[in-house]
Amino acid sequence: MPSNTNPNIYTVSRLNAEVRLLLENEMGIVWLIGEVSNFSSPVSGHWYLTLKDSRAQVKCAMFKGNNRFVNFKPKNGQQVLVKARLSLYEPRGDYQIIIESMQPEGDGRLQQEFDQLKMKLASEGLFAQTLKKSLPEHPRCVGVITSKTGAALHDILQVLRRRDPSLPIIIYPTLVQGEDASIQIAQAIGCANSRAECDVLIVGRGGGSLEDLWCFNSEIVARTIAASQIPIISAVGHEIDVTIADFVADVRAPTPSAAAELVSRDNTNKKQAFQAYRHKIASAMRHYFAQQKFELKQLQHRLDRQHPANRLQRQQQQLDEYSMRLERAVQARINKTQQHLDRQRHQLQLLSPEKILRNQQYLLSSKEREMNEAMKRYLVSSRHTFTRLMDKMNAVSPLATLSRGYSITQNAQGDVIHNTSEVQQGDLIVTRLKDGEIRSIVK
Missing domain, CATH: 1.20.5 (Single alpha-helices involved in coiled-coils or other helix-helix interfaces)
Structure with a gap:
């Protein structure tokens, strides 16, 4: 029989521990969409649930240090998008995921796609400041790529007419929302470059939800902007709205009106140049901070895998399981x-x-x-x-006989007299009739 000290022979505990480390170190962060079921929230504050689709399911845990940032409480049957890391619950040998963030499936899916495309294009260098083209100091013609019926075009034209009425403007009308908008925007940018009529382009629209602005987060629009030979100002939404187009464009304007001010000539040219440089610096800083944030997340993830809190979380999960088992056992006993x-x-x-x-x-x-x-x-x-x-x-009955006209004769003792020899002269006899009796003396 082989020795228990042989390093090639695993105990169950050692096997589960090494599988857990393998899952946590090799897989890293995963994004997962599924339906919530078996949701429970014990007194510890942690969440335990199962994510499933039509063919499979996986057990999940979300510790209170993370779930306190979730602005809704999951319900069974709800579709969610989670960011998680893979792990193994060693005492049972159950494969599970540890959820770090959770969002409703709709908005979460768009945000995930946004982040993935942003990281992809950033890794390719499309956001690099070395690729940014300078805006012409005195534009000869301005091209505007937006909806011909939108408020953004009205704001841009109003600013340009007020600040520089002589500046020529060419409008390239396009959809700025919906499934076909991305293709039309890319085609408009390509058309402006092929016709070479303008020396600066404003691409944008008014504000809206993430879904409304989604065409400016498409890869085709981003790559078309990056490939443009004409400097492009991204003017999408309001100042708080940020799209992929903003990162790729040469300059990002907080609003369509601000973009018009950047390209128009007036007595505030120096201010405009300053604003342009300020926006470029801000864009560079955003890019730098985005890169630093990405690297920080990577380092944080590596640190999290080795952090004692992970072991504490596993022990807390085990404690929660024991607590729930004890509660079930006590209830069963009761x-x-x-x-x-x-x-x-x-x-x-x-x-x-x-x-x-x-x-x-x-x-x-x-x-x-x-x-x-x-x-x-x-x-x-x-x-x-x-x-x-x-x-x-x-x-x-004799009475019945008597009623037919017959009679019965008895002696003094009441005996029935059947023949004459049974009586003598001087004896008392009684003759019984139907309606009474007759008493006689024998002579």
């Missing part, structure tokens, strides 16, 4: 005891003298009713029998 008490109470009720007395009283009443019914039936039967016997007796 239920069992209650059932036993119910059975004992039922048996005691069956043996209660009061109940026995009620049963005996009911039985006595039942027997009394049965006896009364039997007596009635007996009396009826007896009357019937008596009547029948009376009829038979009357049929053979």
